[in-house]
Amino acid sequence: MSVHAFVDESRRNDTYLLAVALVSPGQLTKLRKMLMRLRMPNQRELHFKKETPARRKQILSTLAPAVVHVDIYLACCRKGEERARQTCVARLTDDVLKVGVTRLVFDSREVRDDHDLLTIRTTLGKSSWGTGLFYEHLPSENDPLLWIPDIVAWCYGAGGDWLRRVQPLMGNVIDTRLP
Known part of the structure; x- marks a missing residue:
């Protein structure tokens, strides 16, 4: 079965978090509609950092029964945030191929998107055309499913x-800081 993956980032002190929401094709429309209904009037997107604690609780209560699985990749930022991100992107690329992801969507960071593309191509190597993996960057307001990894990454980083x-909603936590 093909799976779609949606990726967003967060940072807490020296820890970089990259969250990937894995969604089956049969859940795409249902989840998008659910997320769109959670927006406040005139709100273009959900961004968990900007929500009030009461809204965060409401959003999480609504999402809790959703059929979605979110993995978190952790890396150390002491040698640079971009380096930490690319460590996570390389590992994530290997992992999504193993679970049958056919579409990989990153929340766009505009001019820095090229770093991800280079890491993905390098990770895939010569087999990139044969994997069937389509990957792209979109602004988060273009696809509500990018809001899910934002929510999970924020909550994981906040703890408690x-x-x-x-x-x-949590899946695996992959800590690239470990040997």
Whole structure:
């Protein structure tokens, strides 16, 4: 079965977090509609950092039963945030191929998107055309499914009660800082 993956980032102190939401094609439309209904009037997108605690709780309560799986990749930022991100992107690229991802969508960072593309191409090597993996960068307001990794990454980074509340959506935590 093909799977779609949606990726966003967060940072807490020296820890870089890259979250990837894995969504089956049958859930795409349902989840997009659910997320669009969660926006406030005149709100273009959900960005968890900007939401009030009460809104965060409401959003998490609505999302908790959703059929979505979010993995978190961790890296150390002490030698640079971009280096940490690319460590996560390389590992994520290998991992999404193993679970049958056919579409990989990153929240755009505009001019820095080229770093991701180079890392993906390098990771895939000569087999890039044969993988069937389509990857792109989009602004987060263009696809509500990019809001899910933003939500999970923020909650994971915040820890405590927020981490407890996001557990129904959590998948694996891949710590690239470990040998």
